[in-house]
Each structure stands twice: as C-alpha cells, then as structure tokens.
Amino acid sequence: MRSNVNALNRSRLADRLQIAAMYAPAFVLFGLFVFYPLISGVRISFTDWNGYSQSYSFIGWDNYRKLFADSNIRTAFVNTLIYGVGSAVIQNVWGLLYALLLNRKFAGRTLARAAIYLPVMISGLIMGYIWYFMLQYSGGALNDLMSALGLARVDWLADPNRAVGLILFITSLQYVGQAMVIYLAGLQTIPQTYYEAAEMDGVRVWSRFRHITLPLLAPAIITNATLKLIGGLQLFDLVMALTRGGPGFSTHSVSTMINYLYFASQNAGYSATLGIALFLTIMTITIAINRFLRKREVEH
Amino acid sequence: MTKIQRSKLLVVPLLLLALLVSACGKDNNAPSSGASASPEGGATPPAASAEAASPSPSQKPVTLEFSTNASGGTLEAFKEIVAGFNDSHLGITVELADLGKDFNTLMTARMANNDMPDLFSTAGWSVRRFGEYLLPLGDRAWAGQVADSIKPVVADYGGKLLALPMDIDVSGMIYSQTILQQLGLSVPETWEQFLAACEAIKKAGYTPIAVAGKEQSDIAGMLSRVSLSLLVQSGNSHKSAFEQGSFDWKEFGAVTDFVLNLKAQGYFNADYLTADKATIYSEFAKNNVAFAFQSNQTIAEIKKLNPDADVSMMRIPVGDASAKPFLISGERDSVGVWKDTKHPEQALAFIDYLAQPDNVRKIAEAYSLPAGLNGVKVDLGTLQGVFDQYQDAPVSNHFDRQYLPNGMFTTLGNVGSGLLAGTMDAAQVIAAMSEDYTRLSNAK
Incomplete structure (x- = not known):
C-alpha cells in the first residue's frame, strides 16, 4: 500500500517537473526580453543617464516631476490618445461596415477583400513615405492635381492640427483591412438560424444587427478594440516618415518622443520615464476596455 | 506515459534552454597575437606597417567590423577601398557596415554596451563624443601629414591624435x-x-x-x-x-x-x-x-x-x-580605431592603408573637399576656383x-x-x- 502511494507521489512529482520544464523556455525568454528590460527601464528612469556613457547619477523623482510640467510631453500624450483612441474607433466602425458588406455574396468580393487588406502588408514607414510623396507641397501628387484644376497649393503637413488628422486618417486607412478580416471571421461564426428565426418573427434589419450581430460579435470587438488601441498608442513609423514629429513637436506620439529623447536629445533617463508612463497608460486603458467589453459578451 | 517518453520530452526544453544560454554568452574570440589593449584605454599599438600585419599561415583569419555613416559618393569610395584592402591583405577581412541614418542610434547603443566596432567613422565627433573609445594614432607614419587646419579638431585636449581625417569639411x-x-x-x-x-x-x-x-x-x-x-x-x-x-x-x-x-x-x-x-x-x-x-x-x-x-x-x-x-x-570623414579592439594590429593596418594618398584622394574627391592629409592632391572640380578664391x-x-x-x-x-x-x-x-x-x- 505504502509503496503504491510513494509511486503515485513520484509520478506526480515527475509530472510537475515535466510541466515546469516545458514552461521554462517561455519563462526564460519572457524574463530576458520583457521583464529584465522593464526593470532596467524603471531603474534608468530614476537616473540622468545620457544613453551611452558608462556612468550616471540617481536623481530620484526629478524625471517624473519634469514629465508633468513638460508641455511637449503633454502634446505627445494628447496626440497619442488621438492616434490610439481615434484609430481604434475609426477602424472598428469602418472595418465592421466593410465586413458586413463583404460578408454578402457578390461578384468581385474576393478582389475587394484583397484590395482592402493589401495596405496591411506594407510597412508603416513605406506607407508614410508614399503618403508624403502624395501630400508634399512641391511635386506632391495631390498638389499637382490641385494646380492642374486651378486651385492653390496647400502645405498639408504644415498645420499641426491638420497633420495630426492626416496621420490618424492614414493609419486608419492602412489597418482597416485587419479589423475587417477579424469581423468577417466573427460574422461567419454566428449561426444563420438566429437570423432566419428573427426574420420569421418580423424583426427589422437594424434590430437584427443590434440584438443578434453586435452581441455575438463582442469577442471580435474586444480583440479589434484592444489591438487597434495598442497599435495606435504605439504609433511610430508613420509619424517618422510623414513629419518626424514636426512642425516643432506638434505631431510627436509618445513613441517617437521616447526615440527622440533617448537617441537625439541624449536624455535616456527622461526617455525611460516617458516609456514607463506609456506602459502604465496602455495597461490602464487596456484593462478598462477589456472589463467594459467583457460584460457585453454573449455566448451562443 | 512511460519513463523513456518522459525523459525524451524533458530533453527538448532543456536543450532549448542550453541553446538560449549559449546564445546569450559573450563572444569569446581569442585576442589575436600582437599588440595588447588595456581596458582603461592604455592601449599600446604597435607601429606596424600594413604589409607586416598580414598574418602568417599559422595565424587565424581576422574579420574587422568597420561602421560608417558615409553615404553617396563617399560610401562608394569606402567600399572600393575596403575591397582593395581585402584583396591585398590575406587573412584580414574588413566588413563595411553602412549604418546610414541609423548611425547615431546604433553607435549610441554600442557605446552604452562598451562594445564598439573595431573601426568606425567619427562623424564629426572624434573628441567630444567618441574620444573615450578611440585608440591614439599619433605614432602612425602618416600622423605628421595631418593638415594643420583639421589637427585641433581630431586631437584631444592633450594633443593626442584620435582619428585619421580623410578630408576637411x-x-x-x-x-x-x-x-x-x-x-x-x-x-x-x-x-x-x-x-x-x-x-x-x-x-x-x-x-x-x-x-x-x-x-x-x-x-x-x-x-x-x-x-x-x-x-x-x-x-x-x-x-x-x-x-x-x-x-x-x-x-x-x-x-x-x-x-x-x-x-x-x-x-x-x-x-x-x-x-x-x-x-x-x-x-x-x-x-x-x-x-x-x-x-x-x-x-x-x-x-x-x-x-x-x-x-x-x-x-x-x-x-x-x-x-x-x-x-x-x-571634421567630416574621419576614421578611428576602438581602443579595446581585439585586433589592434590588423585595425591599424587598415587605418594605414586608408591613409595612403590615393585612398585619401578618393574620399576627399567624392564631395569635392580638401584632403585631411598634406601632400594629397585633390581635384576639387568646379569648386577649385572658389577654394582658391577663399583660401x-x-x-x-x-x-x-x-x-x-x-x-x-x-x-x-x-x-x-x-x-x-x-x-x-x-x-x-x-x-x-x-x-x-x-x-x-x-x-x-
């Protein structure tokens, strides 16, 4: 009897060891590439390190105090929220409309899906340069067209508000295909019988959408909202290609500002502080959105 | 699950771990024979000629990393010079890393890790930015030829020459x-x-x-x-x-x-x-x-x-x-040697090769600039008259x-x-x- 118990315990221990061993690579990778940089970032945020010197001093909370008083940082945060929340809303609404349209059967449907998804395949940097060539004042496609029509040229990216709006529009246009694909997948999981039953009961199109499609699409909405929000909050390459954060600091996102502070301004300590602030912002918003949307999920 | 299967399953993650740990290890290339470099910058470069640096058949081949921010015509000229050096120096291979606009970003990261390329362009900052990472070059044969107008820019406050100025901006x-x-x-x-x-x-x-x-x-x-x-x-x-x-x-x-x-x-x-x-x-x-x-x-x-x-x-x-x-x-196109390079002899051989008049001329002419070394005749093209006028x-x-x-x-x-x-x-x-x-x- 005792030997059987011992054998059982040994077997359980072996199982646990085996499970631990399977987890180990992931833990090591996570520790090395996520946890260690995060802890390093927090440590650097309390220093005046210039980013390359072999020595630095700890300066307490100075960088954090400065962060709250810095108008350029405030601009970068406001822009980041516009890029993040704005592009999440636009891409979700736009992507859902595309998905509803392209879920129907019609000639050229596959071509339309491919055309909408195609920009996702291009890197943000390349997309930024393509749009810069379209928008630039001298030799830009849009201005050349306007000139041909007898209209005055416009320096589209010179006005800070317009430049932020254009960045928001371009990033939304580029990644709306991704949202559309997720919604298409979500729509195809909804049983057709629900719609047939509702139709037989005389339920109108809008009510069917509101009471069947939307609740059953909640997982897709959560996925899309989270992905698009994080993508927008981390926007970097498009800003660099289009405006490099200018004019002045007016179109910087927090990501481009982190890059500027670390590598150009040689202010790595302050840059790390901003990185921590961005991390906390993304985490807070993501948790809040997930909690809000999870309540609206419906099982079928 | 049998014991054999279990042990097999355990081997896979352990192998993965071992692979990861070995990949994260430091480069353990043994320093080449020749000159030694102290960690605090007291490097003692040998005043060897370029030919003397070619290793004997018993020595291991050496690869040198040369990072540059050069672009356009200057980059093409550097590529040509590097190819010429590699052809004429058996056992030494210089790999040119064209970092372009990422030069400052990548070099900042390299400086933070105290892991610099063997050779690098100093991009206008041989003293105040890169000074602490550079091997003094005052004992090279060409050091006396450095033009007076550029000498103070590539020498530190103690007068130590830190880079080879190919041209003067x-x-x-x-x-x-x-x-x-x-x-x-x-x-x-x-x-x-x-x-x-x-x-x-x-x-x-x-x-x-x-x-x-x-x-x-x-x-x-x-x-x-x-x-x-x-x-x-x-x-x-x-x-x-x-x-x-x-x-x-x-x-x-x-x-x-x-x-x-x-x-x-x-x-x-x-x-x-x-x-x-x-x-x-x-x-x-x-x-x-x-x-x-x-x-x-x-x-x-x-x-x-x-x-x-x-x-x-x-x-x-x-x-x-x-x-x-x-x-x-x-300073524009200047090149220095990392003071902690594992191959100082070979790196200095490359610097000496760069300092040859024909190579200095190639770099200087790429953007019509005067040479950084005296005695190198440069064709300044259409700007020759302007340089003469404003001499x-x-x-x-x-x-x-x-x-x-x-x-x-x-x-x-x-x-x-x-x-x-x-x-x-x-x-x-x-x-x-x-x-x-x-x-x-x-x-x-």
Missing part, C-alpha cells in the same frame, strides 16, 4: 550663381547685403532661401551658421564667454530675431516646415532658389539632377562690415562642435523648428537652449 552657404548674375547681385558679405539681396530675389519671383524643415538637421544647420556669425565672428563676439561656459543665453535672442525676421519677410520657401532635402536639391536644379544654409554636399546632389546648374559655395556673411565673412572648417578666408569649426556640448545640434534643430512653426516663441527657445546646455554640459 570646408563649407559656408550655397547659392545660385545663375539667379544672382541674372539680377546683377554680388555675393553678399554682410547680413545687411544678404537681406537686400533676398528682397530683390523675392521681387523677381524667385525663392530667396530654401529650408528643408522636415529634416530638423537642416534647420539646425541654419541656426548653427547664424549663431556662429552673430555670436562669435561678428563685432560683438561672445567667443570668450562660450569658452568659459559663462554665455548669457539671453544673447541668443539675436539669432531668434534674425530667423523670425527672415520668416516674417517671406524669404523662405512656401514649404519650409515640411520640405525634405531632396525637394531643395530639385528646386536648386530648376534655378528656383537662391540661397541655402547647407554644405558642399548639396552642390554635388544638385549637379546629379542638373549638371549645368550653376551653384557654388559662398562665405557666411557677418553682422558688420568690420568683420570678415568666414568659412566653416570641420585666406577666416575659418571656424562648427558652432555646436566648438562651443556647445555634444547633443545640442539636435536642440538647435528642435528649437528652430518650433520657432519657425510658431509653437515656440523666442523666450521658450532661449530657455530650452539654456536648459539643454546645462544638462549636456553636466553629463558624465
């Missing part, structure tokens, strides 16, 4: 001779004459000054030149205050006023906030623009678009007639490299961009300059 501003001749204007020597010329050019329907505002380095170049002229080279010079670190940044208002006046008068191109440099080259090639605060590299780029474009270099004007217009003479002109190192701590060129670009965009006023610009000056001066 002599520049001022660039201008369209076509437009000035067409309007009967002479090349301005004072800012008063410059403003009068701008007015005439604007009235004639041309753009007086081109600024590539998308690239803040272009705005920084403008502010740097104007600052050097108004704050150092003109009558009321603050040179000694800069040198003593006691400059009153309120005086920088002269620079912000000057730039704001150019903007208010409408002398800049319409897209001065968003144009890139390629646009400026194109506008010069079409003879639409008269002046730019850019170096001679711009002339070469314009000539690629329009070989007949009559664009030349001029001295930077000054604030009053009692001062003399001047040129900037600084007695006063010269100064770049404003930021001479009078500001490393990192403030970026600040100049940002405050300039903010000033032109209207997102910063003069007081904010002065405050930002003062703050960064203090912060970067105090950096360790």
Whole structure:
C-alpha cells in the first residue's frame, strides 16, 4: 500500500517537473526580453543617464516631476490618445461596415477583400513615405492635381492640427483591412438560424444587427478594440516618415518622443520615464476596455 | 506515459534552454597575437606597417567590423577601398557596415554596451563624443601629414591624435550663381547685403532661401551658421564667454530675431516646415532658389539632377562690415580605431592603408573637399576656383562642435523648428537652449 502511494507521489512529482520544464523556455525568454528590460527601464528612469556613457547619477523623482510640467510631453500624450483612441474607433466602425458588406455574396468580393487588406502588408514607414510623396507641397501628387484644376497649393503637413488628422486618417486607412478580416471571421461564426428565426418573427434589419450581430460579435470587438488601441498608442513609423514629429513637436506620439529623447536629445533617463508612463497608460486603458467589453459578451 | 517518453520530452526544453544560454554568452574570440589593449584605454599599438600585419599561415583569419555613416559618393569610395584592402591583405577581412541614418542610434547603443566596432567613422565627433573609445594614432607614419587646419579638431585636449581625417569639411552657404548674375547681385558679405539681396530675389519671383524643415538637421544647420556669425565672428563676439561656459543665453535672442525676421519677410520657401532635402536639391536644379544654409554636399546632389546648374559655395556673411565673412572648417570623414579592439594590429593596418594618398584622394574627391592629409592632391572640380578664391578666408569649426556640448545640434534643430512653426516663441527657445546646455554640459 505504502509503496503504491510513494509511486503515485513520484509520478506526480515527475509530472510537475515535466510541466515546469516545458514552461521554462517561455519563462526564460519572457524574463530576458520583457521583464529584465522593464526593470532596467524603471531603474534608468530614476537616473540622468545620457544613453551611452558608462556612468550616471540617481536623481530620484526629478524625471517624473519634469514629465508633468513638460508641455511637449503633454502634446505627445494628447496626440497619442488621438492616434490610439481615434484609430481604434475609426477602424472598428469602418472595418465592421466593410465586413458586413463583404460578408454578402457578390461578384468581385474576393478582389475587394484583397484590395482592402493589401495596405496591411506594407510597412508603416513605406506607407508614410508614399503618403508624403502624395501630400508634399512641391511635386506632391495631390498638389499637382490641385494646380492642374486651378486651385492653390496647400502645405498639408504644415498645420499641426491638420497633420495630426492626416496621420490618424492614414493609419486608419492602412489597418482597416485587419479589423475587417477579424469581423468577417466573427460574422461567419454566428449561426444563420438566429437570423432566419428573427426574420420569421418580423424583426427589422437594424434590430437584427443590434440584438443578434453586435452581441455575438463582442469577442471580435474586444480583440479589434484592444489591438487597434495598442497599435495606435504605439504609433511610430508613420509619424517618422510623414513629419518626424514636426512642425516643432506638434505631431510627436509618445513613441517617437521616447526615440527622440533617448537617441537625439541624449536624455535616456527622461526617455525611460516617458516609456514607463506609456506602459502604465496602455495597461490602464487596456484593462478598462477589456472589463467594459467583457460584460457585453454573449455566448451562443 | 512511460519513463523513456518522459525523459525524451524533458530533453527538448532543456536543450532549448542550453541553446538560449549559449546564445546569450559573450563572444569569446581569442585576442589575436600582437599588440595588447588595456581596458582603461592604455592601449599600446604597435607601429606596424600594413604589409607586416598580414598574418602568417599559422595565424587565424581576422574579420574587422568597420561602421560608417558615409553615404553617396563617399560610401562608394569606402567600399572600393575596403575591397582593395581585402584583396591585398590575406587573412584580414574588413566588413563595411553602412549604418546610414541609423548611425547615431546604433553607435549610441554600442557605446552604452562598451562594445564598439573595431573601426568606425567619427562623424564629426572624434573628441567630444567618441574620444573615450578611440585608440591614439599619433605614432602612425602618416600622423605628421595631418593638415594643420583639421589637427585641433581630431586631437584631444592633450594633443593626442584620435582619428585619421580623410578630408576637411570646408563649407559656408550655397547659392545660385545663375539667379544672382541674372539680377546683377554680388555675393553678399554682410547680413545687411544678404537681406537686400533676398528682397530683390523675392521681387523677381524667385525663392530667396530654401529650408528643408522636415529634416530638423537642416534647420539646425541654419541656426548653427547664424549663431556662429552673430555670436562669435561678428563685432560683438561672445567667443570668450562660450569658452568659459559663462554665455548669457539671453544673447541668443539675436539669432531668434534674425530667423523670425527672415520668416516674417517671406524669404523662405512656401514649404519650409515640411520640405525634405531632396525637394531643395530639385528646386536648386530648376534655378528656383537662391540661397541655402547647407554644405558642399548639396552642390554635388544638385549637379546629379542638373549638371549645368550653376551653384557654388559662398562665405557666411557677418553682422558688420568690420568683420570678415568666414568659412566653416570641420571634421567630416574621419576614421578611428576602438581602443579595446581585439585586433589592434590588423585595425591599424587598415587605418594605414586608408591613409595612403590615393585612398585619401578618393574620399576627399567624392564631395569635392580638401584632403585631411598634406601632400594629397585633390581635384576639387568646379569648386577649385572658389577654394582658391577663399583660401585666406577666416575659418571656424562648427558652432555646436566648438562651443556647445555634444547633443545640442539636435536642440538647435528642435528649437528652430518650433520657432519657425510658431509653437515656440523666442523666450521658450532661449530657455530650452539654456536648459539643454546645462544638462549636456553636466553629463558624465
């Protein structure tokens, strides 16, 4: 009897060891590439390190105090929220409309899906340069067209508000295909019988959408909202290609500002502080959105 | 699950772990025989000739990493030289890493890890940025040939030569001779004459000054030149205050006023906030623009678009007639050796090879610049006459490299961009300059 118990315990221990061993690579990778940089970032945020010197001093909370008083940082945060929340809303609404349209059967449907998804395949940097060539004042496609029509040229990216709006529009246009694909997948999981039953009961199109499609699409909405929000909050390459954060600091996102502070301004300590602030912002918003949307999920 | 299966399953993650740990280990290449380098910079380079550095058959082949920010014609010339070296030095392979616009970012990361390339371009900062990572080169055979005008720029405060200067970045501003001749204007020597010329050019329907505002380095170049002229080279010079670190940044208002006046008068191109440099080259090639605060590299780029474009270099004007217009003479394509390289003998062999007159000439001619070593004859092309004409002109190192701590060129670009965009006023610009000056001066 005792030997059987011992054998059982040994077997359980072996199982646990085996499970631990399977987890180990992931833990090591996570520790090395996520946890260690995060802890390093927090440590650097309390220093005046210039980013390359072999020595630095700890300066307490100075960088954090400065962060709250810095108008350029405030601009970068406001822009980041516009890029993040704005592009999440636009891409979700736009992507859902595309998905509803392209879920129907019609000639050229596959071509339309491919055309909408195609920009996702291009890197943000390349997309930024393509749009810069379209928008630039001298030799830009849009201005050349306007000139041909007898209209005055416009320096589209010179006005800070317009430049932020254009960045928001371009990033939304580029990644709306991704949202559309997720919604298409979500729509195809909804049983057709629900719609047939509702139709037989005389339920109108809008009510069917509101009471069947939307609740059953909640997982897709959560996925899309989270992905698009994080993508927008981390926007970097498009800003660099289009405006490099200018004019002045007016179109910087927090990501481009982190890059500027670390590598150009040689202010790595302050840059790390901003990185921590961005991390906390993304985490807070993501948790809040997930909690809000999870309540609206419906099982079928 | 049997014991054998279990143990097999355990082996896979353990192997993965072992692989990961070994991949994260340091490069354990054994140092090559020859010279030794102390960790604190007391390297003792052997004064070996290039030929002597070729390893004997018993020695292991050595690969050297050479990182550069060179672009265009200079990069092509470096590639040609590296290929020639690799062909003629059996057992040594130099791998040229063309880092382009990522040079500063990547080198910053390398410096932070104290893991530098064996050889690297010093990109204008051989002393103040890279000085602590460079092997002194004063004992090389070519050291005595370094031109007097560049020697102070590539030698530290103790006089130790830190890099091989392939050329000297002599520049001022660039201008369209076509437009000035067409309007009967002479090349301005004072800012008063410059403003009068701008007015005439604007009235004639041309753009007086081109600024590539998308690239803040272009705005920084403008502010740097104007600052050097108004704050150092003109009558009321603050040179000694800069040198003593006691400059009153309120005086920088002269620079912000000057730039704001150019903007208010409408002398800049319409897209001065968003144009890139390629646009400026194109506008010069079409003879639409008269002046730019850019170096001679711009002339070469314009000539690629329009070989007949009559664009030349001029001295930077000054604030009053009692001062003399001047040129900037600084470091451009200089190469140094990492003091902790595992292969100092081979790296120095490459530096010696670079210093051969034909190689120095190739780099210098790429952008029509004088050679960094005496005795190297360089064909300066269409700029030969201008260099001859201005050979007695006063010269100064770049404003930021001479009078500001490393990192403030970026600040100049940002405050300039903010000033032109209207997102910063003069007081904010002065405050930002003062703050960064203090912060970067105090950096360790």
